[in-house]
Amino acid sequence: MSASTKTRGRLATGLLFLGPSIIGFLYFTIVPLGLSFVLAFTNWDVRQHNMFKGETIEFVGWENFERLLSHPAFWQYLGNTLFFMMGIPVAIIGSLVAALLLTRDLSGAGSLRRMHVIAMGVLVTSLCVLQLVGFDFSGMGLMILLLFGSTLVAGVWGRSTVYRTLFYAPHFTARFATDQRLERVDMRDSFVIRKRTVHKVLRIGVVVVKKGREGGQRGMVWWCWRGLR
Amino acid sequence: MGPISHLLETEPDIKYILLSALGLLILATIADQFSRRAEVADRPVLYWVTDVNAARVAEMELFQSWMAENDYPSFEIRLDSSNSDVSKKLIQGVSGVEADILSLVRDEAWLLQSTGMMADVLPLAEKHGFTVDQAWPAAAEAFMIDGQQVGFPRGTPVQAYFLNVDLLKQHGQPIPSLDWTLEEFEAAGLAFVAAANADEERQKYFFCDNINVLPLRRGLGRSMFNETMTRATRDNPESARVLHLVHKWIYEDRIIPTQADLDFFAGSDTNTSRIQLFRQGRYALLTAARYSVVQLREGPAMELVARPLPHGGFPNGLLGTGSVGIYTKSPHQELAAYLLKFFASETYNMSVVRSSDSMPPVPKYTQIEEYLRPADYPNEWGVHGVMADMMEMAIPVCASPFVLPSAANRIEAEFRLGVLADVYTSEEGVALADKFINREIELNISKNPQLAAKHARLLADQAEINRLRAAGELVPIELITNPFHRRYYVVQGWAKLP
Numbered sequence: 001m002s003a004s005t006k007t008r009g010r011l012a013t014g015l016l017f018l019g020p021s022i023i024g025f026l027y028f029t030i031v032p033l034g035l036s037f038v039l040a041f042t043n044w045d046v047r048q049h050n051m052f053k054g055e056t057i058e059f060v061g062w063e064n065f066e067r068l069l070s071h072p073a074f075w076q077y078l079g080n081t082l083f084f085m086m087g088i089p090v091a092i093i094g095s096l097v098a099a100l101l102l103t104r105d106l107s108g109a110g111s112l113r114r115m116h117v118i119a120m121g122v123l124v125t126s127l128c129v130l131q132l133v134g135f136d137f138s139g140m141g142l143m144i145l146l147l148f149g150s151t152l153v154a155g156v157w158g159r160s161t162v163y164r165t166l167f168y169a170p171h172f173t174a175r176f177a178t179d180q181r182l183e184r185v186d187m188r189d190s191f192v193i194r195k196r197t198v199h200k201v202l203r204i205g206v207v208v209v210k211k212g213r214e215g216g217q218r219g220m221v222w223w224c225w226r227g228l229r
Numbered sequence: 230m231g232p233i234s235h236l237l238e239t240e241p242d243i244k245y246i247l248l249s250a251l252g253l254l255i256l257a258t259i260a261d262q263f264s265r266r267a268e269v270a271d272r273p274v275l276y277w278v279t280d281v282n283a284a285r286v287a288e289m290e291l292f293q294s295w296m297a298e299n300d301y302p303s304f305e306i307r308l309d310s311s312n313s314d315v316s317k318k319l320i321q322g323v324s325g326v327e328a329d330i331l332s333l334v335r336d337e338a339w340l341l342q343s344t345g346m347m348a349d350v351l352p353l354a355e356k357h358g359f360t361v362d363q364a365w366p367a368a369a370e371a372f373m374i375d376g377q378q379v380g381f382p383r384g385t386p387v388q389a390y391f392l393n394v395d396l397l398k399q400h401g402q403p404i405p406s407l408d409w410t411l412e413e414f415e416a417a418g419l420a421f422v423a424a425a426n427a428d429e430e431r432q433k434y435f436f437c438d439n440i441n442v443l444p445l446r447r448g449l450g451r452s453m454f455n456e457t458m459t460r461a462t463r464d465n466p467e468s469a470r471v472l473h474l475v476h477k478w479i480y481e482d483r484i485i486p487t488q489a490d491l492d493f494f495a496g497s498d499t500n501t502s503r504i505q506l507f508r509q510g511r512y513a514l515l516t517a518a519r520y521s522v523v524q525l526r527e528g529p530a531m532e533l534v535a536r537p538l539p540h541g542g543f544p545n546g547l548l549g550t551g552s553v554g555i556y557t558k559s560p561h562q563e564l565a566a567y568l569l570k571f572f573a574s575e576t577y578n579m580s581v582v583r584s585s586d587s588m589p590p591v592p593k594y595t596q597i598e599e600y601l602r603p604a605d606y607p608n609e610w611g612v613h614g615v616m617a618d619m620m621e622m623a624i625p626v627c628a629s630p631f632v633l634p635s636a637a638n639r640i641e642a643e644f645r646l647g648v649l650a651d652v653y654t655s656e657e658g659v660a661l662a663d664k665f666i667n668r669e670i671e672l673n674i675s676k677n678p679q680l681a682a683k684h685a686r687l688l689a690d691q692a693e694i695n696r697l698r699a700a701g702e703l704v705p706i707e708l709i710t711n712p713f714h715r716r717y718y719v720v721q722g723w724a725k726l727p
Contacts, residue, residue, distance in 0.1 A: 067672070
C-alpha cells in the first residue's frame with residue numbers, strides 16, 4: 001500500500017466520522033446564518049411569504065437596517081448588549097490568567113523578583129494616590145483593585161502557593177464549615193471528623209518534611225481538592 | 230481501499246463498537262415502527278398543542294366519555310405541550326407539519342390566522358352548533374377574525390380585582406363599591422397602606438399587586454387604536470394621564486409595589502407567588518380572573534369579593550379569551566370539530582362551572598345557582614356573580630389587522646416601562662408609542678397590497694366617522710371595527726344602530 005493511498009484512506013476515515021457533525025453544522029448553523037443575511041435585505045414576512053400565501057419576496061436594499069438604526073433606543077440596546085458581552089473576554093482571559101497563576105511561578109528570581117514586587121507596589125500605590133486626589137473610583141472599585149493588587153504582590157513574594165491557597169480556600173473553608181455543622185449535629189461523629197482532619201494535616205506536614213516545600217504545596221492542593229474527606 | 234475496511238484494519242477493536250451501535254439502532258428502529266403501527270391501527274390519532282396539566286387530562290377524560298355517551302366517532306386526542314410556544318406553532322404551521330388542533334392564547338389567534346394556517350371552521354360550526362352566537366358576544370372578537378371563525382373559546386377570563394375581605398376589615402377599611410372611580414381607588418389605597426403599615430419600619434403591605442393601564446385608558450374614553458384601527462391613538466392627554474397616575478401610585482403613593490418590592494417579597498413575580506402574597510395579606514387586592522379561584526381554594530378558605538377595575542367615567546373590563554382552533558392542513562378537521570363542539574356543550578360548561586377553571590364559554594351557564602353560589606365555597610359567593618356581570622361590560626384587547634398585536638404590545642410595553650423608569654415623561658411615552666406603532670402599520674401596508682387596499686378603504690370610513698362626529702351626527706355602527714369604540718359609541722349615544 002503506497003503512502004498516498006494510506007493518507008487518503010485515513011482522510012476518508014476521518015471525514016466519515018466527522019461527516020454527520022459537518023453536515024449538521026452546515027444545515028443547522030451555516031445555512032440559516034446565510035439565509036438570515038440574505039433575508040435581511042428583503043421584505044420577507046412569515047405572514048405573507050409562506051406555503052399558504054405564496055407572495056413573492058422582494059429585495060429592499062438597506063431599508064430594514066435604516067429602520068433599525070433610526071429607532072431611538074437602538075444605540076442604547078447595542079451598548080447594553082456589548083456591556084453584557086464584556087463578560088465573555090474577561091471570563092476567557094481571567095480563566096487563562098488564573099490557570100497560569102496556578103501552574104507557573106511568575107515571580108522569577110533575584111532582581112527580577114524584586115522588580116515585580118516594586119512594580120506591583122507602584123501599581124497599588126498609584127491607585128491609592130489617584131483615589132486621594134479625587135479620581136472617581138467608587139469605594140467598592142477601590143477595594144477590588146486593592147485586593148487584586150495585594151494578591152499580585154503577595155503572589156510575587158510568596159510564589160504560586162499564594163494563588164493556589166486562595167483558589168482552593170473557599171472549598172477548604174466550606175468543607176470546614178460543613179464539618180463544624182456535622183459536629184453540632186452529631187457529637188458521636190465529631191471525634192472521628194476531628195481525628196481525620198488532624199491526621200490529614202499531619203500527613204501534609206510529613207510530606208513537607210520529606211519532599212520539601214514544593215512537595216508540601218502539591219500535597220496541600222491535593223488534600224484541598226479532595227475536600228479533606 | 231474503502232474507509233470502513235481501512236478503519237477496521239487499523240483499529241480492529243472499534244469494529245465491535247460500531248457493529249454494536251448499528252445493531253442497537255436497527256433494533257430500536259424496528260421496535261419504534263412496531264409500536265407506531267400498534268398505536269394507529271385501531272382508531273385515528275389527533276394531536277392537540279396545548280398546556281398539559283391535571284385539569285387538561287381530566288378534561289380529556291370527560292371529552293372521551295362525552296363522545297362515547299353521544300355515540301360520536303371514536304378517535305384519540307394526544308396532548309402535546311412541548312410545542313405550545315407561539316414561535317413553534319408558527320414555524321411548524323407554515324412548514325406544513327403542525328398538529329391538528331391548537332390552543333390559541335392571548336393574541337396568537339390573530340398572528341396565526343394572518344399566516345393562513347388556521348382553518349375557517351364556520352361551516353363545521355354551523356354543522357355542529359358551535360357558532361359565534363353560542364359564546365359571549367365580547368369574546369367573539371378573539372376568534373372571529375376578518376369574517377373567519379378560527380376556533381371556539383374554551384375559557385373567557387375577564388380581569389378583575391379579588392378583595393381580601395378579612396384584611397380590609399382588620400384595618401378598618403370599607404369594601405369598595407362595584408362602580409368606583411380613579412379618585413376613590415387612590416383614596417382607598419392611601420388609607421389602606423397607611424393603616425396596614427402603621428407599625429412597620431419598612432412598608433410591607435400594599436393596596437394591590439398591580440394595575441392594568443388598558444382598562445384605565447378605556448375608562449377615560451381612549452383606546453389603543455382609532456375607530457377603524459388604521460392608526461394608533463395613544464398620543465392624547467388621557468392616555469398620558471393614565472401613565473402618570475400609575476407612576477404616582479407606584480413611586481409616590483406606594484399603593485402598588487415596585488419591582489424592587491416584589492423582589493424583596495418573593496424573588497419572582499409569578500402568578501403563584503402573587504397569590505401566595507395575597508393569601509399572606511401583603512395585598513388587599515389581587516389582579517385576578519375566575520381561574521385564580523382554583524389556586525385560592527388550596528389552603529384555608531378566604532372571604533373573597535370581586536370588583537371591576539376603577540374607571541374614569543366609562544366602566545369596562547378586560548377580556549382575555551383562550552380559543553381552540555384547527556390547523557388548515559389537518560387531515561382530521563371533521564373529527565377535530567368534535568372537540569370544539571364539546572366546548573359548547575353542557576357537559577363541558579358545567580365542568581367549568583364546578584372547577585372554576587375559567588368563565589364558562591357559553592353565557593347561560595353563569596345564571597344558575599351552582600355557578601353563582603357554589604355550595605362548598607360560600608366564601609366565594611361575592612366573586613362569581615360579579616364576574617358574570619363584568620362579562621357584560623367586558624371588551625377584548627383591540628387587535629388591528631394592520632399590526633401584529635404582539636408587535637403593538639411590545640412597543641407599548643417598551644414606552645410604558647420607559648415612563649415608569651423615568652426615561653420618558655408620560656407625554657413622551659404615549660407619543661413615541663404611537664409613532665412606532667404607526668410606523669409598523671405603514672411598514673406592513675407597504676409589504677402587502679391586499680392589506681394596503683383594506684387600509685385605504687378603512688381610512689375612507691375613518692374620514693366619514695370624523696366628519697359625522699364633527700357635525701354632531703350619529704355614526705353608523707358598522708363603520709366602526711374597534712371593539713372598544715363600538716361599545717363606547719353605543720354607551721355614549723353616538724352610534725346609529727341598525
